[in-house]
Amino acid sequence: MSVIFADILKEDVAGDYRAYVYPLKAAYPYLSDDEWQLLLNQISTESNLLISKGNTSHWDLDESSRQALARGELIINQLYDRDEMAVFARISDTEVIRLSALQVEEPIYLGIFLIQFGVPLGLVALFALGVMLWQQYRLNKLEQTSLQFAQGELNARVPIGWLAVGKINQSFNFMAEKLERMFNSQKHMITAVSHELKTPLFRLQMQLNLIQDEPHSEQTGDYLTQMHLDIEEMDTLVGELLSFSKMERQDRFNDLxxxxxxxxxxxxxxxxxxxxxxxxxxxxxxxxxxxxxxxxxxxxxxxxxxxxxxxxxxxxxxxxxxxxxxxxxxxxxxxxxxxxxxxxxxxxxxxxxxxxxxxxxxxxxxxxxxxxxxxxxxxxxxxxxxxxxxxxxxxxxxxxxxxxxx
Known part of the structure; x- marks a missing residue:
């Protein structure tokens, strides 16, 4: 990415310098050597550009740069140099000028550095943070649902699909459904058995009352009394089972x-x-x-x-x-x-x-x-x-x- 950015920036700088090169190139054939030198000195003195002249052999340029100058292209060297930025332009077959901007301030280089490296790294860090926070959010949803289930909310389920943490959510819901069915089945069974016991207990109580009205020995009377106590205990147990089952099915009293x-x-x-x-x-x-x-x-x-x-x-x-x-x-x-x-x-x-x-x-x-x-x-x-x-x-x-x- 930094290479692409550097190429774009070089092209932008070249476009800016062409505004100076074209007038100089047009004026060169009509000026003597002294007039040409005077013009370059005047531009260097009164502007931000330092212009010096020479030929292709005068400047320390590599072969590819020389060939580019021969094609009429601008050569930009030392773009990121801490001291100066130089642009080479071919004016004639023998004349090459060098345009150097004044020293580039440190904040400009810092800005270039931040754009090239800071922005991409920041985007990567931001993406990583987003992924981490999203994962944490999904884990929090799973934890909250687990606590709800542990506190007795057997119908609590974790979201699936894009909110799921792998297959954990699906496995949790499968386990929760099995446990809920098991607990509900157990509650229904207790309630059903308790209701069914009510009728035979009542019949036994009535039959014992009828037997007690008949003549019997003292020992038989003791047995009957003990049976009455046992039936009363069973009846109390059934009543408590029904009460407990009713309370368990209720979320909150509606007649407070x-x-x-x-x-x-x-x-x-x-x-x-x-x-x-x-x-x-x-x-x-x-x-x-x-x-x-x-x-x-x-x-x-x-x-x-x-x-x-x-x-x-x-x-x-x-x-x-x-x-x-x-x-x-x-x-x-x-x-x-x-x-x-x-x-x-x-x-x-x-x-x-x-x-x-x-x-x-x-x-x-x-x-x-x-x-x-x-x-x-x-x-x-x-x-x-x-x-x-x-x-x-x-x-x-x-x-x-x-x-x-x-």
Whole structure:
């Protein structure tokens, strides 16, 4: 590219100098040697051109330049010389003049250098940067979709075609579709089985009631009572399965009501205190709670269910007391339930909200639970657009905290 540019520039310079050469060539035959020399000296003195005369042998020119002069062409030498730029022109068979411009300033050479080398390199660098940024953009799209999928948005897919990163996007979508079908099939199966179990459980319950009305021995009565308890437990499990399945299919509650959480919580704690074995301490950090912050869009029935579950869990494992707090933290309205029990090991906190997850192997009917309670709590909180976490309480036990965006 620089060679092409140099040829074009030389031709442009030659065109400029022809404006001086043609008049001189026309005047030469009519001037004596003294007049000719006087004219050249006058031009050199009063203009930017330094003109000297000679013949082809006088100047240090190569054979190709001599031949070009013989054809009447202009010869441009030392175009990029730091001192001067010279143009040779044939005036007659024996006369050759040399026109030299004044010294070319450094910025001109710098500009020529930048045009020849800087522009092409800049374009290459710009293209490389564009390719890199485009690749980064496509990788970011893949990363964002991966995070959405990991957070439970099973219908999230990455773009294909010109936004794809090789075959990675296609492979990701294939994997995501298989996982989504598998999870949906599992959910539908749980829902279907739960619905189907409702009817035989109800029939068994009715038949047991009829049998109990008939005369029977005391031992038979004990068996019937135990069967009633087992059927009630199965019925509770089916009910929780249906609730969990319904929550999972829901993105967000559509019947949220603006409620003062402080007043709502105070009333709920009074009701819960009647059914708990341990006293409940309610802590409202009033200095951080403004009326606007306390007004939250909640589904009161479902949030009560989540709070009941957390409080009754705390009551089962507390030693002396339960603490319920409402406070602001990092621009979020937080509701926490704490106990002074044995707490939850850090290694178990990541799976405590998974369905059918149990971290205490000695649970039975007396300590309660099927491992669905906290999973349902998590889904209720999610349907409020909030989040829930578990940490170690200052009391020594577990601290479950629900965080609402304000």
């Amino acid at each position: 009501i603006q409620t003062d959480v402080s007043h709502w919580l105070t009333y709920q704690v009074k009701q819960l205190a009647r059914h708990c074995h341990h006293p409940i301490e309610l802590v409202l950090t009033s200095k951080d709670l403004s009326p606007e912050t306390l007004m939250q869009a909640i589904q009161t029935k479902q949030l009560k269910r989540a709070l009941d579950n957390l409080v009754f869990n705390a009551d089962r494992f507390a030693q002396n007391k339960i603490r319920i707090s409402l406070f602001m933290q990092e621009n979020q309205l937080c509701l926490s339930v704490e106990d002074d029990g044995i707490g939850i090991a850090e290694i178990d906190r990541g799976r405590i909200f998974e369905p059918f997850s149990r971290i205490d192997s000695d649970r039975n009917r007396d300590t309660g639970g099927f491992g669905l309670g906290l999973a349902i709590v998590k889904e209720i909180v999610r349907c409020h657009g909030a989040s829930i976490s578990v940490t170690k309480s200052e009391l020594g036990g577990a601290c479950f905290m629900i965080s609402f965006e304000t």
